[in-house]
Amino acid sequence: MTSAALEAATPHPVSSTPAARAAVLSARGLTKAYHATRALSDLSLDIRAGESVAVMGPSGGGKTTLLHCLAGIITPDTGQVLLRHDDGGTTDVARLSDRDRSALRRSTFGFVFQQGLLIPELTALENVAVALMLLGVDRSSAEHSAAGWLAALGLAGLEDRRVGQLSGGQAQRVAIARAQVSGASVIFADEPTGALDSGTSADVMDLLLRSTTGTGKTLVVVTHDDGIARRCARTVRLRDGRIVSDSLQAESAA
Numbered sequence: 001m002t003s004a005a006l007e008a009a010t011p012h013p014v015s016s017t018p019a020a021r022a023a024v025l026s027a028r029g030l031t032k033a034y035h036a037t038r039a040l041s042d043l044s045l046d047i048r049a050g051e052s053v054a055v056m057g058p059s060g061g062g063k064t065t066l067l068h069c070l071a072g073i074i075t076p077d078t079g080q081v082l083l084r085h086d087d088g089g090t091t092d093v094a095r096l097s098d099r100d101r102s103a104l105r106r107s108t109f110g111f112v113f114q115q116g117l118l119i120p121e122l123t124a125l126e127n128v129a130v131a132l133m134l135l136g137v138d139r140s141s142a143e144h145s146a147a148g149w150l151a152a153l154g155l156a157g158l159e160d161r162r163v164g165q166l167s168g169g170q171a172q173r174v175a176i177a178r179a180q181v182s183g184a185s186v187i188f189a190d191e192p193t194g195a196l197d198s199g200t201s202a203d204v205m206d207l208l209l210r211s212t213t214g215t216g217k218t219l220v221v222v223t224h225d226d227g228i229a230r231r232c233a234r235t236v237r238l239r240d241g242r243i244v245s246d247s248l249q250a251e252s253a254a
Contacts, residue, residue: 023084024049024186024218025070030079032065032241039065040076041241047186049084052209052219054229057238063222064190066238069094070220071109071188072101083108106134110179112208114191118163118174124150125159128178135182142181149177153207169200176208180217187212189221193228205231 023046032040039062047053047070055063068074070081072093081093083104093101105111118127128146133139150159153173163171172192179187192208193201205228212219213233221232229235230249237245 021048021050023047023082026080026082026084027066027070028080028082030066030069030076030081032062032069032074032076039241040069040079043079043238043241043243045236045243045246047218047220049218050213050216051234052213052221052232054232054235055220055222055238056224056226056229056235057244061238062241063238065241067188067190067220067222071111071186072096072104075101106131107182108185110182110184110187112172112175112179112187112189112192114194118171118178120163123160123162124155124166124170124174127163127174128181131178131182145181146177149181150174153177153211167200168196169204172196172204173207176204176211180211184217186218186220189219191222191224193223193225198227201225201228 025047027043027045030040030043031038037060039060041062043062043066045066055066057063065074069076070093072081075094079094082090083093084090093104096104111117119130122130125143125146128149129139129142132142132145137145147159150156150173153176155170155173155177158166158170163174166174175192187208189208193204196204208219208221209231211217219232221228223229232249234246234248236243
């Protein structure tokens with residue numbers, strides 16, 4: 001990823017409408033309960049390749065549980081999470097071993113969380129490079145790729161700063177770079193702007209969209225912010241572990 005490539009990217013893919021693209025992730029009949037609380041209740045959902053999807057709903061409605069099941073962080077009690085590969089084959093993420101799900105999260109899936117979850121002892125460059133080093137990339141090559149991503153996201157010159165020396169918006173840019181440096185095709189973001197002011201939130205969301213769906217990747221965002229949801233091509237609303245609405249933004253449906 002270069003600065004020029006990121007500048008050229010548009011917020012949403014324009015090659016086809018969302019409904020015309022194949023699903024990259026398909027949830028089928030997901031249920032998940034925590035003791036007496038049912039977080040997901042027979043939920044089915046398709047996430048199409050290259051689209052941005054906002055998942056909304058009240059606290060306790062199942063948003064984060066759904067994201068974690070789709071991403072293989074947790075497994076549902078029942079149901080399937082089917083990941084479609086470029087060759088047309090599928091893998092049921094929910095049936096993979098812990099080791100295989102961890103491998104998937106290091107390569108195919110990327111994550112941006114509300115607080116970034118960066119390693120405070122490492123520099124910005126090291127926080128991004130470590131994602132590649134975990135895949136076996138040598139340090140020099142990993143840091144070269146990390147520097148490219150940081151520059152593309154407006155952080156050139158800040159590579160040697162630690163997390164405590166970065167603003168909230170800068171730290172989230174580092175998290176966005178870390179989520180994608182390995183070439184992940186699906187990015188999951190859990191309240192990625194929740195700890196930021198409105199102006200910084202808009203800037204971070206713009207960069208997140210441009211670097212994901214703007215380059216053909218898929219983005220799933222959990223948010224309470226209607227403004228953030230409106231930036232996405234599609235909004236799915238949950239309540240009590242069920243989908244109560246699933247709609248395209250007007251410009252995406254046109």
